[in-house]
Every structure is written in structure tokens, then in C-alpha cells.
Amino acid sequence: MSDTLELLGFIAYTELTTFTRLAGAATTAPTPEHQLRLVRLAGDAVSRMERILARIGELDGDPDAQLLAFDGTFDDYNARTVPGTWWENLLKGYVGNGVADDFCRIAVDGLDAQTRALVIEVLDDNRNAEMSVRVLADAASGDAVLASRLALWGRRLVGDALGLLQNLATRNDALGRLVLDGARQRAGAADVDQSWVFAQLTAEHTRRMGRLGLAA
Amino acid sequence: MSDTLELLGFIAYTELTTFTRLAGAATTAPTPEHQLRLVRLAGDAVSRMERILARIGELDGDPDAQLLAFDGTFDDYNARTVPGTWWENLLKGYVGNGVADDFCRIAVDGLDAQTRALVIEVLDDNRNAEMSVRVLADAASGDAVLASRLALWGRRLVGDALGLLQNLATRNDALGRLVLDGARQRAGAADVDQSWVFAQLTAEHTRRMGRLGLAA
Numbered sequence: 001m002s003d004t005l006e007l008l009g010f011i012a013y014t015e016l017t018t019f020t021r022l023a024g025a026a027t028t029a030p031t032p033e034h035q036l037r038l039v040r041l042a043g044d045a046v047s048r049m050e051r052i053l054a055r056i057g058e059l060d061g062d063p064d065a066q067l068l069a070f071d072g073t074f075d076d077y078n079a080r081t082v083p084g085t086w087w088e089n090l091l092k093g094y095v096g097n098g099v100a101d102d103f104c105r106i107a108v109d110g111l112d113a114q115t116r117a118l119v120i121e122v123l124d125d126n127r128n129a130e131m132s133v134r135v136l137a138d139a140a141s142g143d144a145v146l147a148s149r150l151a152l153w154g155r156r157l158v159g160d161a162l163g164l165l166q167n168l169a170t171r172n173d174a175l176g177r178l179v180l181d182g183a184r185q186r187a188g189a190a191d192v193d194q195s196w197v198f199a200q201l202t203a204e205h206t207r208r209m210g211r212l213g214l215a216a
Numbered sequence: 217m218s219d220t221l222e223l224l225g226f227i228a229y230t231e232l233t234t235f236t237r238l239a240g241a242a243t244t245a246p247t248p249e250h251q252l253r254l255v256r257l258a259g260d261a262v263s264r265m266e267r268i269l270a271r272i273g274e275l276d277g278d279p280d281a282q283l284l285a286f287d288g289t290f291d292d293y294n295a296r297t298v299p300g301t302w303w304e305n306l307l308k309g310y311v312g313n314g315v316a317d318d319f320c321r322i323a324v325d326g327l328d329a330q331t332r333a334l335v336i337e338v339l340d341d342n343r344n345a346e347m348s349v350r351v352l353a354d355a356a357s358g359d360a361v362l363a364s365r366l367a368l369w370g371r372r373l374v375g376d377a378l379g380l381l382q383n384l385a386t387r388n389d390a391l392g393r394l395v396l397d398g399a400r401q402r403a404g405a406a407d408v409d410q411s412w413v414f415a416q417l418t419a420e421h422t423r424r425m426g427r428l429g430l431a432a
Contacts, residue, residue, distance in 0.1 A: 019255055023239035032287040036280060039235055039262060046259025064252060071248040 004111050006174035007104065008056045009066030011119060014100050015049035016067065017074050018042075018093065022128070025089045041128045048122045055118055077164045081157055087139060087146065088153050094132040094212075095157040095205065101126075102204045103165050106197060107175060109182035137212045151214045158205045158216070162198055169194060220327050222390035223320065224272045225282030227335060230316050231265035232283065233290050234258075234309065238344070241305045257344045264338045271334055293380045297373055303355060303362065304369050310348040310428075311373040311421065317342075318420045319381050322413060323391060325398035353428045367430045374421045374432070378414055385410060 019042050026038035053063035077096075083089035101123045108119045140147035169176040176194075183192045183200070209216035235258050242254035269279035293312075299305035317339045324335045356363035385392040392410075399408045399416070422432035 016252070016255060019239075019259075020243065023235075023258065024243070027236065027240070032284050033280070036232065036284065039232060040266075042235075042239065043259050043262025043266075046255060046262070050256075050259075064249070068248050068252065 003174040003178050004115055005056055005059060005061040005066050006069075006172065007107050007111070007178055008052050008059075008061070008115070008119075010070055010073075010168075010172075010175060011104050011122070012049045012052040012056070012063070012067040013070035013073060014097070014104070015045045015052065015122075018097060018128070019045040019049070021089070021093055025086070025093075028086060028089075030086060037131065041131065044125070044127060048125060051118065051122055055115060059115070073168065074164070077160055081160055083153075087136065087150060090132045090136055091150055091153055091212075092157055094129060094136065094208065095154055096161050097126075098129065098208045099158060099161040099165065099201055099205055102201050103169075103179060103197075106182040106186065106200065107178040109185045110178055133211055136214075140213055147214060150212075151209070151216075154209055154214060154216065158202070162201060165201070166194065166198060169197070219390040219394050220331055221272055221275060221277040221282050222285075222388065223323050223327070223394055224268050224275075224277070224331070224335075226286055226289075226384075226388075226391060227320050227338070228265045228268040228272070228279070228283040229286035229289060230313070230320075231261045231268065231338075234313060234344070235261040235265070237305070237309055241302070241309075244302060244305075246302060253347065257347065260341070260343060264341065267334065267338055271331060275331070289384065290380070293376055297376055299369075303352065303366060306348045306352055307366055307369055307428075308373055310345060310352065310424065311370055312377050313342075314345065314424045315374060315377040315381065315417055315421055318417050319385075319395060319413075322398040322402065322416065323394040325401045326394055349427055352430075356429055363430060366428075367425070367432075370425055370430060370432065374418070378417060381417070382410065382414060385413070 022038050022042035022045060026035050026042060029035035029038055049067075053067065056063040056066050081092060081096075083092050104119065105123060108116050111119070136150065140150055169179050179197055180192070180194065183194075183197045184190055186200075187196060206216040238254050238258035238261060242251050242258060245251035245254055265283075269283065272279040272282050297308060297312075299308050320335065321339060324332050327335070352366065356366055385395050395413055396408070396410065399410075399413045400406055402416075403412060425432040
């Protein structure tokens, strides 16, 4: 049970971080229409955070404490990956959230059915990624220089994001256990280790970049 | 009807602005707990914005266009009132939203009952102000220097906020008409003019500062 609370706290924290990134992007949006769209997406992230926190409460956990325990987890990552442009910021969200969500999708496989259904629903409910795909794919298809810069930036991002998650799975016993349990269920094999997990995450990332028309 | 859409657009825009202020305050919050609280309040502002925009849609208006027509309305005000501290930012929201909300409460008096009820409910639904009162009153009561600085800041803010609204009521025919209609209904007199409105707003502001234990 405490593993469940730990994972839910981590997911809620990723939503909080998503909020912060989108709210920041809103203040530098190129048009008022983009600003409004990003503000809505930031609001969606708060709603997803609250749904996850509500589940922690139902499981008799302390929602805010579970979230706040992860405070600072992404600070190094964010300091190393400061986006230089609006496009880089969008791609950062698309890549970073994509990898983190995939990690959580694996880790959630071992949880009770109700929590799993909620997490999957929350992770699927992502207007954010759809908008990023459309906007980034449009921009990259019309500008080869931008496309190659973004492809390079995507490689930087995914390297740092995978490093962060690997670190987290090592330092946080609960998350490490859950992601291995999930991986073993998925692979249908007991001898699966973390490298299997990260190979999966990398493959998913490659597919995601492909949807933008960018090389991973 | 188009006056109604205009007022709803303005209210939605104030909620968008509230979001931006709270999201900005969240990034500089003194503790993760404060950050989380501000993120929630920012999420609330998005929800209130969407409720107002939904009403514009019900009235066959174009929600986003009505809101975006007000883009930039607060830019000068914001440039002139950059908060120097976390406390000044909180007070800015309390004073600015307070005055703008009171203006809208008067203007809404002449609208259809359903719109009026929605707007009043949305304006009343303000955890934000409650939190500000508690935090600011606590801080000011223990620190006479802070209290006198905040009192001074409050006078700056209300002067600029009233100037902005006066300007808006003059430039925007619909808002000017609605706020005068509302004022005449409230006063029960036909010869009420804008100065009556601003005397009301000033009196409400004085009461609001009193709740913080600060002189207006």
C-alpha cells in the first residue's frame, strides 16, 4: 500500500511540474490565443493532480505530504534543460512528460485495479501532448533548420530524463520495486531488470519523436 | 445582449489575469506548501474563467473572442505595480481583484437573472481572498514596519486600479452602460453617475484593508 501512495505522490508531483512548465510557457506565448490554450492546459494539469491526490486520500494517505516528498526531484533536470525557445519548451514537455508517463504506466501495472484505472485515465487525458504534436509537427515540417535543432534538443532531453528516472528508481525503493514488478508482468518473465524498462522507454520515445516527424 | 457578452468577456479576462499572477507567485513561493496552495488557486481561476466562458457560449457568443478582446487591458497597470516582495504580490491580488470584482458586481445588476446568479457565484467562490486575508493579516500584525509598507502599497494599488477601471468604463461603452445601470438600481436614483460608482468601490476597498488590519 505504501508503494501505491509513493507512486501516486510521484504522479501528482509530475502534474504539479507540468503545471509550472505550462504556466511559464503561457507568459511567453507568441500570441494571446496560444496563451489562453496554455493556461487551459495548465488548469488541466491541476485537475489531474487533484484527482491523483484524491485517490491518496481514499487510500488513507496524506495527499499533500506524499506529493511534497518529491519536491525538488526535477530541479537538476530543469536546470540542465532550460529551453532556449518557445518550441524547445513545448518539446521539453512532450519528451519529458512522455517518458515520465511511460515510466508510471509500467509501474502502475502492479497496483489495485481501481488505482490503475484512475492513473491510466489521468495519463491518457492529455490534450497537452496532442497540442504539442500538432504545433511542433507543423513547425518542423516547414523548417528544416528548426527540425534538426529540435531533433538534437530531443536527444538531450531524453538522455537527461532517462537518467533522472533511473536515479529515482534506484534511490526510491517503492518506485524501483513497482517499476520492476510492472516490467516483469509486461514481459511475462521474472528475470527482467531495469535495463528492460529503459529499453522500453527509449523505444516509446523514438515512436513519439516519429509522430513529430523528427529523428530520435 | 452584447453588453452582457462584453461584461462576461471582461470577467473571464480578469480570471485569466488572476491565473497569471498566482502562477507567477507560485514559482517564487517561500515554501513548497505555499507553492502547492498557489497552484491550486491558479487552477481555481481557470475553472472560474471556463464557467464564465461557458455562459458566453450559451448566449451564442464566441467565448474566446470575447475574452481575447480584452487582451492587454491590465498591461499598463501591471507594469506600474510590479510587486517588490511576496507580500506585495499577495496584496496586489487582494486589492486589484477586490476592486475589479466589486466593479463587476455593480455592472451585473442589470443582467438576466441566470447570468447574474452565475457571476455572483463565481465572484463569491474565492478561496484566494480568504488565504490572502489570513496570511497578510498574520504577517502585518506581527511586524509594524511591514504593516506600514503594505498600507502604503495598498494605496498605490487602489489608486491605479480605480484609474484603470474608470478608463475602461469610459472607453468601453458596454461596460460603462452596465455599471451605470447597476449603480442606478443600487442607489434607487436615476441621477447617479460614475463618481458614485467609484465612491462605492473606494468604500469597499477601505473595508477590505480593514480586514487586514491595515489603514486604507
